[in-house]
Amino acid sequence: MSVIDQARSEINAALNTLARRFGSTADEAEKTAIGAAIDDLNDELTLLDQAALLQAASSISSATAILERAVAAVKLGPFDGYLAALESHLTRLNVLSGKAHAGDSLESAAIAAPPGGGSGKKGKKGKKGKKGKKGKKGKKAKKKARKAKKSGRSAAAVTGLESASLEAVAPLLLTSTAFADLRAEYQDCFDRCVLKPESAGNVAYYVKRLRQGQPNYQLVEQQIKVPWVFVGIIHGMECGFNFAAHLHNGDKLTARTVQVPKGRPLAGEPPFTWLESALDALRLKKLDQVADWTVPHMLYLLEGYNGFGYRRRGLPSPYLWSFSNIYDKGKFVADGRFDPEAVSKQCGAALMMQAARNT
């Protein structure tokens, strides 16, 4: 029996004695004195009860803490070494699939660098984009665009896309590369663009990957205000969503880029994080200085990223419209050669944007 218990026991015995006397005595003075003593002893019991409970709580706490630690150490994750190894195989395959997918990316269709983000030259190995020059051709294009504008001919009006028919249509686009001329056309096409049902699975895959990478893309957005969807689309189109590669050209993050643009990032030491590389790539394209992130301007920047070669032919770029009713066939293949019968196997950026907005 603990000291506290012994004390309680003794006090209780004393209280019983006092209670008996309280009931038997007729002396009021004695009753008052006994009453005072009972009050005092009850006070003592109150203090002892508090101490006893705290002591009990303390002893329970020690055992409880041991159980809590043991429960916290329970391994609820089933992946031990063997499983982790298998999982790493899958991760590596994932990277590999990204590479395979990136290999299907569109050849450059560059003719001129668009303001604030047009790509003059593709950095990918074996992909030599034709670099057009602004000048006579550009002026000619602008003239054509003005003419088209004057006649009130929009891409949609020409092709009858109002019906949102799934029938493949090839709108005769404005050939201008000035955004002011193209704003309405981009919005028009975007509003009327419909996914070809046979490509629904492919687009779903792209959007899934886009969503998976969203936290990383949002880190970029936080730093340089480039919308995460735009970053993700570039990442998917250029690197097959591979986070182990430079956003500039798909080179490995373990060293500076070796293909064009070579030697990036300039600052820091390899290995680079994907975020460091992405920030450098987007700054290099001056995308951090862009203030207009409306749908038409994003489409303009994305088309410029791949090149305006399709537009020069009055054709919709598969970089934007592949898998949709806007695009049917025709793409630049190796060495800047245009093949009118070749069909893009890569999802168009506009469809990704649409799907990302709707999911």
Place this chain on the structure above:
Amino acid sequence: MSSHRFIAIALLAIACAGCATSTPVAEVRVVGKAFEDLNGASAPLFDDLAVAERINGKEAARIRVEKRAKGEKIDPALDRCEKLLLAEVPGDVKVQVGFCGPDSYYYSEIADPPGTASFRRSIAAIQGYTNVLLILAEGRNLEAAQAEVQALVGNVGGALEIAGAGAAGVTLKVFTESIQPLLDIAARRANAKELARVVKDVSPKAVDVIAKLRETAPVLFTMLTEQPLLRFRDKDGGLKVKAIAEAEKNRIDAYRIAVSNYVVLLDQYEHLLQQLVAAYDTEGKTLTLAGLVEQSAQLSAQADAWRRTYSALRMGF
């Protein structure tokens, strides 16, 4: 991926499948149900304990200050805030001067006082343990892990399909599709193994807590009955008025039944837990589910009886 490695993984998986142990899901659920009964029935007891402890804590604070004001000695072990004083005016009105930090949980009504908090924490720890048993037995942890793996496999498969990686793509796709069942088998095996370890290694710790709760039941009873006991032999209450004494006696007796039920439920839960441990200890012997279920049903009936006792207590008999 080389074919050698693939074959090695497949062989390992087959080996794992062969040695996989069955998980005693039903038996663990019986223990889980027993805990629910214990937890449900003990909650009102701790609610009452909180009220009693709060009254006691405030009274103890008042008594200490009054003793100090009278110059009486206080046992240092029982003293909490020795600088607290009493201010008084003629006519018996007194007030404590100063604030005692350690007594905050007796005055606050937004948290349990310390003793009650400790009892509740112990029950919560046992609940945490029971939940872990259930999660492992029912494989709820595997569902999340498998969803991750499926997403990974799905991504790889989808990417290969779209990329049209040719013959290599087909091989890789077969590999990714084959991995899913391998992961399932191995994950289940790892889970069953962990459940067996938890039952054997952690159960004794849960039993220790139950033992402590049982040991401290008398203190729990004392705290719960302190106020009725004071009224029972108060010089202006039970000592003078028989009806008051009888009401308080009945109240104390009801608490005796309630705390006794609490002890019995603790015993029963402990017994079920030990049977689960014993079943794991006896290799090759099937768990006696029928026995466990019977005991669990008994426990539920006892928990119901306790609830009835409590209703009577709250209704004032």
